[in-house]
Amino acid sequence: MRVTDEAIDRIKQMIVAGELRPGDRLPREADLAARLGLSRNSLREAVKALALIRVLEVRQGDGTFVTSLDPSLLMETMGFVLDLHQDASVLEFFEVRRILEPAAAARAALRMADDDIAALRKMLDELGPEPSVEDLLASDVEFHRVVALGSGNRALASIIDSLRQPTYRARIWRGLTQNDAVARTLAEHRAILDAIEGREPEVARSWATVHIAGVERWIQEAVNLDEDEAPPELRSASGGTVRPIRRATPVEY
Numbered sequence: 001m002r003v004t005d006e007a008i009d010r011i012k013q014m015i016v017a018g019e020l021r022p023g024d025r026l027p028r029e030a031d032l033a034a035r036l037g038l039s040r041n042s043l044r045e046a047v048k049a050l051a052l053i054r055v056l057e058v059r060q061g062d063g064t065f066v067t068s069l070d071p072s073l074l075m076e077t078m079g080f081v082l083d084l085h086q087d088a089s090v091l092e093f094f095e096v097r098r099i100l101e102p103a104a105a106a107r108a109a110l111r112m113a114d115d116d117i118a119a120l121r122k123m124l125d126e127l128g129p130e131p132s133v134e135d136l137l138a139s140d141v142e143f144h145r146v147v148a149l150g151s152g153n154r155a156l157a158s159i160i161d162s163l164r165q166p167t168y169r170a171r172i173w174r175g176l177t178q179n180d181a182v183a184r185t186l187a188e189h190r191a192i193l194d195a196i197e198g199r200e201p202e203v204a205r206s207w208a209t210v211h212i213a214g215v216e217r218w219i220q221e222a223v224n225l226d227e228d229e230a231p232p233e234l235r236s237a238s239g240g241t242v243r244p245i246r247r248a249t250p251v252e253y
Contacts, residue, residue: 007046106201112150
């Protein structure tokens with residue numbers, strides 16, 4: 001494994017140094033192995049590993065190429081890892097969201113295009129004051145996605161998007177069990193958008209913090225619910241399978 005790790009590091013250094021750029025084809029396996037002073041087996045294992053994390057792409061019959069290295073492509077692996085985590089760590093994901101999303105909202109207040117702001121405003125208006133939980137969650141996903149993209153930082157937007165799935169079921173539970181969850185979510189979304197539209201980055205940052213922290217606080221206080229007690233709407237919204245949210249280590253505010 002140490003030899004394979006060395007091969008991975010050598011290829012990475014070639015990319016970082018600009019010897020290999022996005023879209024470039026790697027030299028023939030024998031030539032590259034000789035150049036790097038590695039065995040062909042070690043090089044082959046390194047290529048497989050880098051292909052798994054979307055740094056390289058192996059095209060049968062055509063060779064091995066450096067991918068576009070676009071942040072959204074590279075973050076796919078992170079999203080896969082996050083999907084494997086269970087509810088015991090859901091608060092940790094919300095804590096990361098509480099760190100990143102306010103920063104994205106603040107940047108969006110300075111960078112988001114007027115057309116994107118108008119589109120979000122229209123989406124909230126069309127949602128109405130009493131949407132279903134399923135419609136609210138779809139709107140919530142789109143709202144946070146567009147705000148993150150509005151930050152103008154593709155890497156930040158990709159990381160935030162990768163955190164969506166591990167916290168999705170928690171937001172379903174909140175929408176179905178907390179009486180004012182729908183109204184609060186809509187009000188907080190509008191407050192964030194108002195701050196972005198008003199080009200007030202610190203106000204946008206503050207409202208985004210309040211928004212994420214509110215869900216964290218609810219999870220901390222929520223009891224473990226029996227799966228048999230899950231409302232029918234939850235089973236529908238989560239694809240027919242439900243697991244209760246488990247308590248996690250409390251987050252300090």
